[in-house]
Amino acid sequence: AQSVAQPEDQVNVAEGNPLTVKCTYSVSGNPYLFWYVQYPNRGLQFLLKYITGDNLVKGSYGFEAEFNKSQTSFHLKKPSALVSDSALYFCAVRDRYSGNTPLVFGKGTRLSVIA
Amino acid sequence: GAVVSQHPSWVICKSGTSVKIECRSLDFQATTMFWYRQFPKQSLMLMATSNEGSKATYEQGVEKDKFLINHASLTLSTLTVTSAHPEDSSFYICSASGASDEQYFGPGTRLTVT
Numbered sequence: 001a002q003s004v005a006q007p008e009d010q011v012n013v014a015e016g017n018p019l020t021v022k023c024t025y026s027v028s029g030n031p032y033l034f035w036y037v038q039y040p041n042r043g044l045q046f047l048l049k050y051i052t053g054d055n056l057v058k059g060s061y062g063f064e065a066e067f068n069k070s071q072t073s074f075h076l077k078k079p080s081a082l083v084s085d086s087a088l089y090f091c092a093v094r095d096r097y098s099g100n101t102p103l104v105f106g107k108g109t110r111l112s113v114i115a
Numbered sequence: 116g117a118v119v120s121q122h123p124s125w126v127i128c129k130s131g132t133s134v135k136i137e138c139r140s141l142d143f144q145a146t147t148m149f150w151y152r153q154f155p156k157q158s159l160m161l162m163a164t165s166n167e168g169s170k171a172t173y174e175q176g177v178e179k180d181k182f183l184i185n186h187a188s189l190t191l192s193t194l195t196v197t198s199a200h201p202e203d204s205s206f207y208i209c210s211a212s213g214a215s216d217e218q219y220f221g222p223g224t225r226l227t228v229t
Contacts, residue, residue: 036220041223042223043121043208043220043221044210045220046220090158090159097216100164100166102149102161102164103149103218105159106158107158108156
């Protein structure tokens, strides 16, 4: 079985400061990891994914995430937060890189960037 | 990039009526579509997986007779909530995948049952 844990319901950060949104995962096989962002009453927007290769993945809007196999983590980071980054962030995993396999989502972390 | 649309974006219906939500892949052929449900301030919960031309596979606890899913073409899947009740009020999101193994999400449909 696959699962994702996002231990923080809410993360607050001042504009211009670095931000981290935490994610840990559990899969039986190789993990394929994703981050999505959701704005109010909107669908999910893809940010980045880890399939294989370099552990540091760079994605949209200046976000990046680091895959750590030993800690089974895939934390989302950004060096300098913007107020417009305020949204709901979801980490997701699946154990196959196949479009026919559904994603398993974490509960989400609400990021609030304060000016 | 690939685009997935949903229609309607929001709908209000009376208890006991049925409502249909459409999910379309606009610029690619979607062999698989997924339907998710999201309650306020909660995560997305997978409801069912549908492959074009086949019956949908429902997750445990999801009533297939209540949530009818049809995936009759490679660009369209529909979710019909039958005999809707207030507890069915939710945000419904579809995603679609095709040859590229990527999943693309629709913008969601907010259903309110009064």
